Amino acid sequence: MDTTSAGACRAPWPGGLRYDAWMTKITRGRAPVAAIILIVLGTLFLLANLGLIPRLGPLIAQWWPLILIVVGASLLWRRS
Numbered sequence: 001m002d003t004t005s006a007g008a009c010r011a012p013w014p015g016g017l018r019y020d021a022w023m024t025k026i027t028r029g030r031a032p033v034a035a036i037i038l039i040v041l042g043t044l045f046l047l048a049n050l051g052l053i054p055r056l057g058p059l060i061a062q063w064w065p066l067i068l069i070v071v072g073a074s075l076l077w078r079r080s
Contacts, residue, residue: 044056
């Protein structure tokens with residue numbers, strides 16, 4: 001086991017790697033998809049609040065099932 005200067009004990013993660021090395025390994029090469037989605041959604045809602053584009057509420061209220069299906073299908077597609 002690896003210990004830090006503060007005396008905290010770090011157990012090795014899968015493959016005998018420390019947590020920080022393990023997280024770097026699993027996140028390397030992945031696009032920041034969640035961050036991009038949040039930025040785009042925030043921008044759209046801001047533009048709607050400023051009146052520059054139509055309100056998004058009625059659109060989302062009508063199409064939310066399709067949005068869930070698309071998100072679920074993309075998650076399933078990425079797993080295989």
